[in-house]
Amino acid sequence: MIPETLVFDDKSDLVATASSRFVDLVTKAQADHGVASVVLTGGSNGIAILRALAADSGDVDWSRIELFWGDDRFVPADDPERNYGQAREALLDHVPVDPARVHAMAPSDGEFGDDIEAAAASYASVLTRTSAGRVPHFDLHLLGMGGEGHINSLFPHTAATAETEKTVVAVEDSPKPPPRRITLTLPVVNRSKAVWFLVAGEDKAEAVAAAHTGAHAADWPCAGAHGTDETVWFLDRPAASRL
């Protein structure tokens, strides 16, 4: 399916449109099948959207949304680098989510202690437990992207990006600090009905162009992520400058 590519004059327009489309998508999913499932991302754009939703989320019923993370840093629970903590502060502390439906990845001082493999395996079972024993088809997977094309903690030329079986893997040597992370893999990202890339800045332009011209996921992991119903690129002008 051909991706939809939207180019905005600035980041605030990008965030405003993505958050309003988030409200539309989630309210439709809730009307259609009761509980919506959304995978959140870290990064400045992902968090900016959560802040916008904290201010205005229309008719979204926050008690009927399962929230997951595409990746997180395997750090202590109160480490400010944790994507979960940033999402809590930006959105989850301000809306009536059902705590039983908020599925954070384990911190390094949580129930699995420092055992990152056990923490990753446990998250894989969270995915199936919340979806009647199957791997979920998320309604929406939000993705930030790095300049070298990484999404979640899937970096170029790594085993995590090449993974074809497991839904969740541990990353011990991320090229971007901190080195230890837990991430969803491409096979599960690609079960999402909608995959949205939230990308701003000239340093992302080469990766955006690569993804739009059929690059290999090993080289540019962003090129390997697609929704089953829609793939949308939300770009500012500098990020779109090589298209």
Ligand SMILES: O=C(O)[C@H](O)[C@@H](O)[C@H](O)[C@H](O)COP(=O)(O)O
């Ligand atoms: O895990 C990380 O190190 C970051 O969270 C990273 O993956 C980030 O999401 C992207 O680099 C996009 O970041 P921006 O949205 O700030 O461009």
